[in-house]
Amino acid sequence: MTERAIGPVAAAWSALAALPRPTLADLFAGDEGGDDRLARLCATLDLPGGPVRFDWSKTHLDPAHLAQFEQLADSAGFAERRRALFAGEPVNASEGRAAEHMAQRGVGAEASVEAAAMLHARMHMLVEAIHGGALGEVRHLIHIGIGGSALGPALAIDALAGDNPLVDVHVVSNIDGVALEQAFAACDPQTTMIAVASKTFTTIETMTNAASALDWLGQNGVGDPYGRVVALTAAPDKALEWGVDETRILPFAESVGGRYSLWSSIGFPVALATGWEEFADLLDGAAAMDRHFLEADGAANLPLRAAFADQLYARLRGCQTRAVFAYDQRLALFPAYLQQLEMESNGKRVTTSGEPVSGPTAPITWGGVGTDAQHAVFQLLHQGTVLAPVDFIAAIQPGDTLDPAHHRILLSNCFAQGAALMAGKAADDPARAYPGDRPSATILMEELNAATLGALIAFHEHRTFANAVLMEINPFDQFGVELGKQIAGEIERGGVRFDASTEALLAAAGIGA
Numbered sequence: 001m002t003e004r005a006i007g008p009v010a011a012a013w014s015a016l017a018a019l020p021r022p023t024l025a026d027l028f029a030g031d032e033g034g035d036d037r038l039a040r041l042c043a044t045l046d047l048p049g050g051p052v053r054f055d056w057s058k059t060h061l062d063p064a065h066l067a068q069f070e071q072l073a074d075s076a077g078f079a080e081r082r083r084a085l086f087a088g089e090p091v092n093a094s095e096g097r098a099a100e101h102m103a104q105r106g107v108g109a110e111a112s113v114e115a116a117a118m119l120h121a122r123m124h125m126l127v128e129a130i131h132g133g134a135l136g137e138v139r140h141l142i143h144i145g146i147g148g149s150a151l152g153p154a155l156a157i158d159a160l161a162g163d164n165p166l167v168d169v170h171v172v173s174n175i176d177g178v179a180l181e182q183a184f185a186a187c188d189p190q191t192t193m194i195a196v197a198s199k200t201f202t203t204i205e206t207m208t209n210a211a212s213a214l215d216w217l218g219q220n221g222v223g224d225p226y227g228r229v230v231a232l233t234a235a236p237d238k239a240l241e242w243g244v245d246e247t248r249i250l251p252f253a254e255s256v257g258g259r260y261s262l263w264s265s266i267g268f269p270v271a272l273a274t275g276w277e278e279f280a281d282l283l284d285g286a287a288a289m290d291r292h293f294l295e296a297d298g299a300a301n302l303p304l305r306a307a308f309a310d311q312l313y314a315r316l317r318g319c320q321t322r323a324v325f326a327y328d329q330r331l332a333l334f335p336a337y338l339q340q341l342e343m344e345s346n347g348k349r350v351t352t353s354g355e356p357v358s359g360p361t362a363p364i365t366w367g368g369v370g371t372d373a374q375h376a377v378f379q380l381l382h383q384g385t386v387l388a389p390v391d392f393i394a395a396i397q398p399g400d401t402l403d404p405a406h407h408r409i410l411l412s413n414c415f416a417q418g419a420a421l422m423a424g425k426a427a428d429d430p431a432r433a434y435p436g437d438r439p440s441a442t443i444l445m446e447e448l449n450a451a452t453l454g455a456l457i458a459f460h461e462h463r464t465f466a467n468a469v470l471m472e473i474n475p476f477d478q479f480g481v482e483l484g485k486q487i488a489g490e491i492e493r494g495g496v497r498f499d500a501s502t503e504a505l506l507a508a509a510g511i512g513a
């Protein structure tokens with residue numbers, strides 16, 4: 001009996017698994033030498049907002065791995081899948097849809113780019129009208145959305161708006177009424193607008209919160225609450241039906257996925273808080289990263305190179321998590337943003353052709369801000385029994401105006417952590433020994449601004465896509481979130497019996513009794 005022929009992708013994975021595993025110390029000290037490593041694995045991109053350095057030298061990628069990962073990318077059809085993505089072809093095969101978030105930034109199929117530009121022009125007009133006072137005094141915006149309809153705006157506003165936003169924005173996502181009440185407490189109803197952000201305009205959390213926000217306006221003397229609502233959606237008909245005036249519905253294309261929608265009208269609160277120019281810079285920075293991703297080949301393609309390292313740790317070394325620490329208070333929400341981007345995209349168990357995957361898919365993304373995290377979770381990173389590759393993100397220019405010591409200490413700590421994880425330290429007392437050889441990557445921006453933030457997010461979008469290609473999965477659907485929603489709906493409607501544990505919980509909470 002002949003053995004079943006192994007396909008080129010499986011063969012590339014087998015070859016990768018068979019490669020020698022030099023330590024980071026070996027790699028820096030060996031033939032390659034530290035300088036060569038930097039030349040090979042640290043690159044600076046000159047982006048619209050300033051240079052950004054991507055240092056992957058403290059990972060275990062070596063020339064043999066890079067060559068073999070390039071072979072894997074070829075076998076998995078990376079160039080063709082990237083072409084199809086940018087051409088607006090239905091790369092999200094399970095839903096028969098394209099994934100055209102890049103068109104929102106002016107890169108992609110011509111018709112989609114033109115359509116996005118028209119919708120942006122409409123959004124621009126509304127933003128200018130509000131800033132110009134055409135809708136009365138607007139001091140606050142309560143932006144109501146969840147998941148991709150909330151995380152991007154919250155991140156961008158936190159990172160860019162500073163202490164004096166043009167409009168004070170409160171992003172409310174949770175159905176827990178506490179979240180909405182906190183926003184109410186911070187806003188004057190007479191000068192508050194409501195943005196209802198939902199691609200589908202059906203999400204129960206968002207629609208329930210939106211209805212309560214309208215009630216709040218009405219109960220506080222606003223004569224026409226619907227007159228204060230802006231809808232950000234790919235389902236304009238539903239928004240119209242719900243009662244939003246057509247002039248305040250800002251649509252976006254169905255081909256823009258929820259977790260990729262910051263660039264569409266979902267970014268409206270960002271433009272309102274920071275001004276249209278900043279929003280345009282965000283798009284420009286992302287577009288520069290799009291062009292890099294589209295044009296660079298092999299390991300010179302930085303999102304693809306990052307995906308090689310991601311796969312090295314997730315598939316070849318069995319790392320079940322990856323950690324991300326922003327040494328920048330303005331990026332405190334970045335790990336949460338990445339959690340949705342990476343885990344909702346690549347937390348899958350079947351390939352694009354419906355077969356079970358041949359290895360682990362997305363690791364769990366987690367993290368926080370430095371230096372806080374050093375005093376909380378870094379113990380495990382340095383001495384714990386699990387290996388978690390770490391990304392550090394920082395900016396050379398400070399975001400504050402205090403004594404430069406603040407920023408100097410911040411950056412020193414960031415770089416010290418990467419060095420310590422790699423070098424480790426021997427000690428007679430095992431409790432005081434550090435094993436070292438623990439990988440990290442560093443993204444160092446000259447400055448955090450709208451354009452570099454746009455590039456940073458786009459880098460991670462493309463990294464996520466590149467990972468999906470290497471694992472042969474579809475990053476653009478998310479059926480895994482449906483079952484829980486469906487069961488919650490059944491509970492709300494009543495009449496269905498569940499397992500004994502769930503029934504007891506429902507009874508304890510007095511639900512459906």
Ligand SMILES: O=P(O)(O)OC[C@H]1O[C@](O)(CO)[C@@H](O)[C@@H]1O
Nearest residue numbers: 147148149198199200203258481
């Ligand atoms: O924008 P919508 O349609 O309200 O969906 C919100 C979020 O819900 C999800 O569909 C998952 O539950 C996300 O993908 C999406 O970003």
